[in-house]
Amino acid sequence: MNIGYACLTVGVPNTKEKSCMLKNASPEKLLDLISYNLNSLENIIDYNIENDIKLFRISSDIIPFASSPINKLKWWEIFEEKFQIIGWKIKKSGMRVSMHPGQYTVLNSPKEEVVKKAVEDLNYHTQVLDSLGVGEDHKIVLHIGGIYGDKNQAIERFIENYKKLDDKVKKRIVIENDDKSYNINDVLEIGHILNIPVIFDNLHNEINPPDEEKDEYCWIDECRKTWRKKDGCQKIHYSQQDPLKKPGSHSKTIGIRQFMNFYEGLDIKDIDIMLEVKDKNISAIKCINCTSHDKSIKALEIEWSRYKYKILESAPSNYVEIRKLLKDKDNYPVIDFYDLIEDSMEKKSTLGNSINTALHLWGYFKEMATDREKNYFFNSIEKYKKGQTSIATIKNSLWKMAVKYNESYLLNSYYFIEE
DNA sequence: CACCGTCAAGTCGCA
């Protein structure tokens, strides 16, 4: 079983993705962006390998305007070697990657022009995966599309247009239930007709369930039958509702109790779970640690090194609690650990706690900081006390010093992640 | 340098 995350990382240096506006998309600009993005992708893959993350969705924006006429670059040739290196890392580590065109790629539109663009977009996604040289178990996840007043006809169009796709595209496509038009029962019917795998998305299913009410495990069982050997192991999407936002909005983090409850209900654990969540890799590591049988306290110590200043800032009492929890080196109190972390993250930091933590971090630099850096830092602290500046300013100056003096311990800290 | 409007895509609901 693998657990992974989608498209981008949180709090990992050098993994950002860049784009530009259509009007600025010159060949030179695009070349720059693609090169930059492929470097970031390689860094993400490296990070995944280091952190035992074996499931990842590559962002559709990796090649800006890839399926637009504005981009005439043969990027798969220009960057052939880079793709091979990244693909080699993916394959060697046993990682499984995927891609997921957005809501604007609509294969069943009645408009010829829209379908044409969708086909081009699917070709693009296939080209990326083919360039990486990864097998056909590395999938492209697609929604069915719109209804246009006649669902049966719309489904028929999807089927016909799918059949016209290139074979190398077809063998990568898997289809997923969405939150308003095509529920899991609809998608399973289409999957059966076309003989293609179906991805079950739990949150979409909660919002847009079929009339025939079965629990989610029944639907997961139904979907499993659509995954053939050559497709790789069954994959599902898992997310939780953000309680403060509208239905369908993904939560900030994966609540570990709720996740474990879901996970324990799965009768077959040979399944890949793609998390859709705001804090991305952070939740992925959490869920991996909580479901691994071969992890030890070491894994939690690594996690603690990333969380500790965030926790010191938001909940100093939990900071003490967690340190106690990690004292016993023979135990692996993983759920209690993340319970305390989640509890801390919900708390609002006080002015005093924020300053205390900032001063803690200052300790890393006090020996080598220049007078200018020192003055700026302590002036910021004074201003912050008087409400004349934000903690973000202070964190920004600490971050700059962390980069300058290459404090890797701090560069990996969740302390710098906003909100 | 912080802030915030704009972008890019297709569908659908609502004036």
Place this chain on the structure above:
DNA sequence: TGCGACTTGACGGTG
């Protein structure tokens, strides 16, 4: 008939 919401992070222009 046409416009805004939906979605998302980041671009890019403004103050």
